[in-house]
Amino acid sequence: MVLPKHERTSTGAFRKENGNSRAGNLSKEYPEFSKVPPNTKLETLREESGETLINGVRKYIREHYT
Secondary structure, rough: OOOOOEOOOOOEOOOOOOOEEHHHOOOOHHHHHHOOOOOEEEHHHHHHHOOOOOOHHHHHHHHHOO
């Protein structure tokens, strides 16, 4: 699977996805988010999963949403 483009900050770290991003928009780059209602905010999924990184949230979605 091809990973989407990741942007780096000026320090070279990957930028953190904004918490108010919607699952519908994220599903274009991350197929796991198509399992979640499109109006769900990333911040809501972070709180639900207890994860801060988007990869952790993606893993949570794969395990808990069908």
